[in-house]
Amino acid sequence: DAGVIQSPRHEVTEMGQEVTLRCKPISGHNSLFWYRQTMMRGLELLIYFNNNVPIDDSGMPEDRFSAKMPNASFSTLKIQPSEPRDSAVYFCASSLAGESYEQYFGPGTRLTVT
Amino acid sequence: KNQVEQSPQSLIILEGKNCTLQCNYTVSPFSNLRWYKQDTGRGPVSLTIMTFSENTKSNGRYTATLDADTKQSSLHITASQLSDSASYICVVASYSSASKIIFGSGTRLSIRP
Numbered sequence: 001d002a003g004v005i006q007s008p009r010h011e012v013t014e015m016g017q018e019v020t021l022r023c024k025p026i027s028g029h030n031s032l033f034w035y036r037q038t039m040m041r042g043l044e045l046l047i048y049f050n051n052n053v054p055i056d057d058s059g060m061p062e063d064r065f066s067a068k069m070p071n072a073s074f075s076t077l078k079i080q081p082s083e084p085r086d087s088a089v090y091f092c093a094s095s096l097a098g099e100s101y102e103q104y105f106g107p108g109t110r111l112t113v114t
Numbered sequence: 115k116n117q118v119e120q121s122p123q124s125l126i127i128l129e130g131k132n133c134t135l136q137c138n139y140t141v142s143p144f145s146n147l148r149w150y151k152q153d154t155g156r157g158p159v160s161l162t163i164m165t166f167s168e169n170t171k172s173n174g175r176y177t178a179t180l181d182a183d184t185k186q187s188s189l190h191i192t193a194s195q196l197s198d199s200a201s202y203i204c205v206v207a208s209y210s211s212a213s214k215i216i217f218g219s220g221t222r223l224s225i226r227p
Contacts, residue, residue, distance in 0.1 A: 004157075042218040043158070043203065056214075091157050102148075105157030 005108035006092050012112045018080040021109045024073055028047030033069055034077050035091040082113045116141040118206050120218040128226055131194055135221045137187040137204030145207040149178050149189045152201045159217045
């Protein structure tokens, strides 16, 4: 298995632009998680899905952030409009079923908003 | 307030030596505690997951302990190798009306030859 796949690996955009991050979880995993990591705040859970349904989105910072999971093999995290404080590494992770199980992280997308 | 605190923030040891990283938490109700290793520029990789009833769990040279009464966990690394240089993150999951995952800020470990 290729593991969790994220794209792009790096994204540089100007403030105000829309950014879309993509994730393909491990086949057969029912849960998907989006995290953000910064030097100041460490790792933060943004949202997680179970069987394509958002279960907890309390970590989503603002309405500018939205996440979708249209099917079991694909999810997106969108930021519109982007701001410099959104600069961070965004990780996607998947697990067999829920947050109690081992999570497998993707390589992350490094986002820089100028 | 649910918190996870790790110590030390950073640690430098010589190759071959042992070390112990600490994690204290105030998360309630407790579901499980995990230790992750994160190499620079990569995603975290799970080392161990422990539930309330587990006191010790090993993964090769890594041994995690959990004291649910004192809400403390430790990660012991035996015979350290250069490849152990990484950040080690303690994560506690809580079952509540909205399940929560709380991350520690990590310990940055450097192994010197």
